[in-house]
Amino acid sequence: TATATTTSSSPSPKRKVTLLVPWLSASDQERIYPNGLRFETPDEQEAYVRSWVANRVGFEPQFKLRFYAGRYAPDKGSILPVGDLASVVPSHEADVAVLEEPEHLNWYHHGERWTRRFHHVVGIVHTNYLEYARREQQGTLKAAMLRYVNAWVCRTQCHKVVKLSGAVQDLPRETTCFVHGVSPKFLSVGDEVRRRIEEARAAAASAATNAAATTTNLANDDDTSSLTADATADQNPVFAKGCYFIGKVLWGKGYTELVNNLIADKASHGGTTIPFDVYGSGPDLDAVAAAAANAGLPMTFFGARDHGDESLHDYKVLVNPSLSDVVATTTAEALAMGKFVVVAKHPSNEFFSTFPNALLFDDEASFSAAVRRALAEEPQPLSPEDRARLTWEAATSRFLDVADIDVTEPFTPTTSPLSPKSSSPSAFARVASGAALPFRLVNGAVRAVSNATDDALAIVHNTLTGVEPLRRAVGAGKRTKATPADLCAFAAEEHDPSVPLPSKTPRQRMWSWRTNAESGRTA
Numbered sequence: 001t002a003t004a005t006t007t008s009s010s011p012s013p014k015r016k017v018t019l020l021v022p023w024l025s026a027s028d029q030e031r032i033y034p035n036g037l038r039f040e041t042p043d044e045q046e047a048y049v050r051s052w053v054a055n056r057v058g059f060e061p062q063f064k065l066r067f068y069a070g071r072y073a074p075d076k077g078s079i080l081p082v083g084d085l086a087s088v089v090p091s092h093e094a095d096v097a098v099l100e101e102p103e104h105l106n107w108y109h110h111g112e113r114w115t116r117r118f119h120h121v122v123g124i125v126h127t128n129y130l131e132y133a134r135r136e137q138q139g140t141l142k143a144a145m146l147r148y149v150n151a152w153v154c155r156t157q158c159h160k161v162v163k164l165s166g167a168v169q170d171l172p173r174e175t176t177c178f179v180h181g182v183s184p185k186f187l188s189v190g191d192e193v194r195r196r197i198e199e200a201r202a203a204a205a206s207a208a209t210n211a212a213a214t215t216t217n218l219a220n221d222d223d224t225s226s227l228t229a230d231a232t233a234d235q236n237p238v239f240a241k242g243c244y245f246i247g248k249v250l251w252g253k254g255y256t257e258l259v260n261n262l263i264a265d266k267a268s269h270g271g272t273t274i275p276f277d278v279y280g281s282g283p284d285l286d287a288v289a290a291a292a293a294n295a296g297l298p299m300t301f302f303g304a305r306d307h308g309d310e311s312l313h314d315y316k317v318l319v320n321p322s323l324s325d326v327v328a329t330t331t332a333e334a335l336a337m338g339k340f341v342v343v344a345k346h347p348s349n350e351f352f353s354t355f356p357n358a359l360l361f362d363d364e365a366s367f368s369a370a371v372r373r374a375l376a377e378e379p380q381p382l383s384p385e386d387r388a389r390l391t392w393e394a395a396t397s398r399f400l401d402v403a404d405i406d407v408t409e410p411f412t413p414t415t416s417p418l419s420p421k422s423s424s425p426s427a428f429a430r431v432a433s434g435a436a437l438p439f440r441l442v443n444g445a446v447r448a449v450s451n452a453t454d455d456a457l458a459i460v461h462n463t464l465t466g467v468e469p470l471r472r473a474v475g476a477g478k479r480t481k482a483t484p485a486d487l488c489a490f491a492a493e494e495h496d497p498s499v500p501l502p503s504k505t506p507r508q509r510m511w512s513w514r515t516n517a518e519s520g521r522t523a
Contacts, residue, residue, distance in 0.1 A: 017063040020088055021049065022070025022079045025491045032072055032079075034281065034304050042067040042487060056183045056308075057392075069484045071477055077132075077250070078104050080476070082490070083483025084111025091117065098403075099123045099158065106153035108476040110465040111483075113458050114157045122403045123158040124179065128168050128348075131324040135252050156458040162402055164327040166347035178327060178351040179399040181392030185308050186336035193338030194381040196238045239316030239339070242275060242375055246307055246318070246330050249282030254322030257344070259288065261321055263295050264364035265371070273298050274371060276319075279305045279312070307333050316340060317374040321367065327351065331358075336390045338382050340374035342367070356380045 023045065029038050039045040046065045053061050066089065069082035085105060089097075094117045099105050102123030106114075114121045129150065133143040147169050154161050155172035163176045247253050266273045276297065278288075281304040292299040305312065307330055318334035319342045327348055334341050335355050343349045345362040352358045357379040359370040388394055464470060465481070472478060484490040 016093070018089060018093065019063050019065050020085070021045070021065055021067055022081070023067040023487045023490070024070055024072060024079070027491070028070075028072040028079075031074075056185065058184050067487055069487055069490045071480060073475065073477065075475065076104070080108060080480070081105060082477075082480045085109065086112050086114050086117045087483065089117070094118045095120075097121045101126055102154050102158050102161065103127075103129060103150040106157045107149065108465055108471060108474075108480065109153070109157070110462060110481050113462075115159060115454075120404075121158050121160070123154055123161045125154075125161060125163045125168050125171065126326050128324050128326050130169055131167075132252055135324075152457060152461060156454055156461060160403055162399070165350060167326050175402045177398050177402045179395050179402070180327065180329060180332065181395035182329070182332050182336045182390050183308065184391075186333045187387060187390065189308075189313055190336045190338040190382045190387065193238060197338070197378065197381050200238055238378065240314040241277070241316065243317045243319050243371060244277040244279065244312065244315045245320060246279040246305070246312070247320070247322070247328075249278075249280045249285040249288055249301075251284050251288070252324050253282075254320055254324070255284065255288045257321035257323060258319065259291050259295065259297070261364055261367045262292075262297050262299070265368040266295070266297065268365070268368055274375070276300070277302060277315070279303070313337065316379070317342060317371065319371060321361075322348075332390055336382070336387070338379055340377075340379045342370045342374055355386055357382075 023042055024032070026038070037048075039048065045067070049065065050061060068085050068088045070079040071082050072078075073080050086097075086109070097114055097118040097120070099114065099121065102125065104127075129146055130143045133139055133146050136142055150169060151171055158173065161171045161174045162179055163171065163174055164178055164180065166176050245254070245258060249255060262274065262276065273296070276299045278299055278301045280301075285301065289299070289301050317340045318330065320328050320331055321342075321344055322328060323344055323346055325348045328343075331341050331343060331349070331352050335352060335357060338357070340357050340359060341352065341355075342359045342361065343352060345353075345360040349358070349360065353360055359374055361367040361370045465476075468481065471481060
């Protein structure tokens, strides 16, 4: 899901933070929430979110939650905002906005510009939408159009764009930095793994020493002593299970590459296969399971499960061959838990490639070699330095370093669509700085032109997204332009407008009455 985070000025040293979360209609909840999870009112969902976050991070979060109407778009696999999302935050609270997925938050945005309502807006780009578009029918054309639309909305709605990796397209005012961390619970698992590895090594060394001391004729046979130590360690393995993959079951999320690489591995090893466990659910589950069965691959499908579940702690190797990720959070979590990760040599894995337990591949042969090596060896314990890089504290520090705009730095022309960038001085900037006019005047003129262009692009986008037939034609859905007055009465089903909306339950009516009273509206 996409969220936006806002902060507002406060006399307190602490900042007030509001998390914007989508509220889905009953039918959409049934479509995408796992294990029968349902919420009758936003209050119920808020309680669940707060409990989930507290369990995940180990402390009670102090942020405020506000809900906005969202609609699940099956063709995009995304939750899209309904109405003017920027207006959900009162103007007196609007200071800094962090937009998770600024592209799809703003594809159909009709209303006030984020950059007008907030003093500073930072977009965090998580998803390689162009890669998904390319996999569809007429994918090349769709990807080309989407490239311009993404650049368009990011330019008009963000002061700064942070890409998690270089796997996504060029965007206006971009910088690339991995600004995500992992939950402390994954690091705790890694700490326990480190302790067990060190204990196993100490036990193996002690066993080898004892064997050498008691067996006179083998006392000087180093190779045999080494084998004895290895054998002792193997009797007490740190990891009891082999390979697994976790993620939503869509062919485009790594399952195509996984099945193809496992088929190639089987062929190159005389039919010998690697047992593989898969955790996830999704619309392509049956098709992926059928493809694996037809190829004779010993893949077992367990359904969706949280990556922090204890049942996954004993796996030694996470295999994630996806080429569509911007950055895979599960890869970071597996590294934090002290596991091997087998990942593609790809921009999305650049941050992970610096970890000793990351094994990279670039073709079928190197995939096979990496997986089999990981199964045969033990991972290195996570060093204190690498552990620190995975924390949210380090991620937050990186984010604060890259999120601000340097107002003294000029926008420089670029060949990327709709993309003024804040980067190292270009030839244009160097010429301008040496011209007769003072550099500040030239820089001010460039900024004035850029701002005027931003305004014009924003006006065009807002005009187009206000045309209802056009909105429907490009996938926004019906009745999605205006912000619903009552979340509990909102229904996002794509049915004929003449069909009556579902009636509210007593609990929903109570929530609506209280919310309307607080906002001064008549219930």
